[in-house]
Amino acid sequence: MSSRPTLTRRTALKATAGAAALASGLATPFVARAAxxxxxxxxxxxxxxxxxxxxxxxxxxxxxxxxxxxxxxxxxxxxxxxxxxxxxxxxxxxxxxxxxxxxxxxxxxxxxxxxxxDATMCIAVLEDSPIRTPKDLEGKTIASVVTSGDYPFRPIFLKRAGVDESKIKPVLVDPKVRERLLLDKKVDALSGFAISMAPILYAAGQKPRFMLYSKYDLPLxxxxxxxxxxxxxxxxxxxxxxxxxxxxxxxxxxxxxxxxxxxxxxxxxxxxxxxxxxxxxxxxxxxxxxxxxxxxxxxxxxxxxxxxxxxxxxxxxxxxxxxxxxxxxxxxxxxxxxxxxxxxxxxxxxxxxxxxxxxxxxxxxx
The missing domain is CATH 3.40.190.10 (Periplasmic binding protein-like II)
Incomplete structure (x- = not known):
């Protein structure tokens, strides 16, 4: 007696429909299964x-x-x-x-x-900072974490914002102290993600301002x-x-x-x-x-x-x-x-x- 399963017309049609759905890229319904x-x-x-x-x-x-x-x-x-x-x-x-x-x-x-x-990659300054535009960053110190996901995109943001990067004073720091340096005004600005920096700065009683990379045609x-x-x-x-x-x-x-x-x-x-x-x-x-x-x-x-x-x-x-x-x-x-x-x-x-x-x-x- 053959052990091969019997292929009925109904199962053949179901198989064909399933293959067509996969080939067309349609979402396949999730079938209930054990956890x-x-x-x-x-x-x-x-x-x-x-x-x-x-x-x-x-x-x-x-x-x-x-x-x-x-x-x-x-x-x-x-x-x-x-x-x-x-x-x-x-x-x-x-x-x-x-x-x-x-x-x-x-x-x-x-x-x-x-x-x-919007990953909110940005340059952050304190609310009372005299830095109002990216151009104002020239001659100022910016603390950055070199391993942060925003760091590779900082140069193209500065270029599109009309900033001469050679006039910025970079300070490479550990992420554990980045926000503290701005709060203590030991640096003028930070680069990073607003969504991560803002909670720390807000909790310290500051309402920072952010210059978002996304505003310069950088959909990140x-x-x-x-x-x-x-x-x-x-x-x-x-x-x-x-x-x-x-x-x-x-x-x-x-x-x-x-x-x-x-x-x-x-x-x-x-x-x-x-x-x-x-x-x-x-x-x-x-x-x-x-x-x-x-x-x-x-x-x-x-x-x-x-x-x-x-x-x-x-x-x-x-x-x-x-x-x-x-x-x-x-x-x-x-x-x-x-x-x-x-x-x-x-x-x-x-x-x-x-x-x-x-x-x-x-x-x-x-």
């Missing part, structure tokens, strides 16, 4: 800018599709992207340019969903959900479930930031022991919320990444970071997919509600 344990890395410490990962886990947005996700802190966007590409984590978040950089250096990465549209996206292309090819349903859970957490957070903060401190109780923890969390979350509401999400749905912006980011990475002759420019279709994004949208009333909660941060990103 799957997955690992997930943040780009940095647990904070307001990556709080959505804890919301996705705590609210069961991943669990309802059979995913048991362990969330771990990161040690910088580039190390996080490298760890994801190397398969040390199943999924994770990192700023888009770090993912592109790692892909250019040969580690396979694909970005499944965008959680923010914030955190994106990433995995390995092999995982996407092998289990697109799992990738879709990860995207669905994360964007659902985005919507929840945008509409109820207070509940999201309560979840964060429940999920990461040790963070409540940080000095002025609630204020620091709110500042980082508020800035994240504001830049998560940019046009790509409003027009195309949560998680959508604009291919034109990605094409620009790829060029910027190849011109400013991936300059080794061995580095290879990633193909746009290989580094970015919107296959699973755009399904979840906010109404005009919901966008207005989200905006009203973070109006105090509009000036930070203007």
């Amino acid at each position: 799957t344990d997955l690992t997930f890395t943040l780009p940095w410490l647990a904070e307001g800018s990556n709080l959505i990962a804890y919301v996705a886990r705590s609210k069961g947005f991943w669990a309802k599709n059979g995913l048991n996700v362990t969330v771990s802190r990161g040690f910088g966007s580039t190390p996080a992207a490298e760890a994801i590409g190397a398969g040390k984590f199943d999924f994770g978040m990192s700023v888009a340019t770090s993912g592109i950089e790692i892909a250019a250096k040969g580690l396979p990465l694909v970005q499944l969903a965008t959680t923010g549209y 996206y914030h955190n994106c959900l990433m995995t390995q292309p092999a995982r996407l090819a092998k289990d697109p349903g799992q990738c879709e479930a990860m995207v669905d859970g994360l964007v659902e957490a985005m919507k929840f957070t945008l509409l109820d930031p207070q509940a999201a903060q309560d979840i964060f401190f429940k999920e990461v109780p040790e963070m409540a022991m940080v000095q002025q923890a609630k204020e620091r969390l709110w500042v980082g979350l508020g800035i994240w919320m504001y830049q998560a509401m940019y046009a790509p999400a409003r027009t195309n749905g949560l998680g959508y990444g604009d291919p034109k912006d990605y094409a620009t980011m790829i060029d910027l990475v190849m011109q400013n970071i991936a300059t080794d002759p061995k580095d290879k420019k990633p193909e746009l279709d290989a580094i970015l997919t919107n296959r699973f994004t755009g399904k979840l949208k906010l109404s005009d009333a919901e966008w207005a509600k989200a905006e009203s909660a973070v109006t105090e941060f509009k000036a930070v990103l203007s």
Whole structure:
């Protein structure tokens, strides 16, 4: 008796339809399965800018599709992207340019969903600083962390802003003391990410001003959900479930930031022991919320990444970071997919509600 299964007309049609869906790039429905344990890395410490990962886990947005996700802190966007590409984590978040950089250096990465549209790379000054425009930075001291993801893009920002970089006095520092140097007025300015520096400066009683690189035609996206292309090819349903859970957490957070903060401190109780923890969390979350509401999400749905912006980011990475002759420019279709994004949208009333909660941060990103 043959052990080969009988191929009925119904199963043949289902198989043909499934193959056609894969070939056309359509999202495949996630099939319920036994709980799957997955690992997930943040780009940095647990904070307001990556709080959505804890919301996705705590609210069961991943669990309802059979995913048991362990969330771990990161040690910088580039190390996080490298760890994801190397398969040390199943999924994770990192700023888009770090993912592109790692892909250019040969580690396979694909970005499944965008959680923010401005990494907030910038030059920061105190509110009472006489520095009002980028040109005013000439002759001044700027403290920078050379390993920070913003650092390679500082020269092109200065050039586009009409600043003579040779007239700036650079001070390379450890990230642990960067903000303290500005608060003590031992330097005139800082370079870095506003979304990370602002919580520290606000908690110290300062309301800094930021000169954003993005205002000079530098679309440098914030955190994106990433995995390995092999995982996407092998289990697109799992990738879709990860995207669905994360964007659902985005919507929840945008509409109820207070509940999201309560979840964060429940999920990461040790963070409540940080000095002025609630204020620091709110500042980082508020800035994240504001830049998560940019046009790509409003027009195309949560998680959508604009291919034109990605094409620009790829060029910027190849011109400013991936300059080794061995580095290879990633193909746009290989580094970015919107296959699973755009399904979840906010109404005009919901966008207005989200905006009203973070109006105090509009000036930070203007």
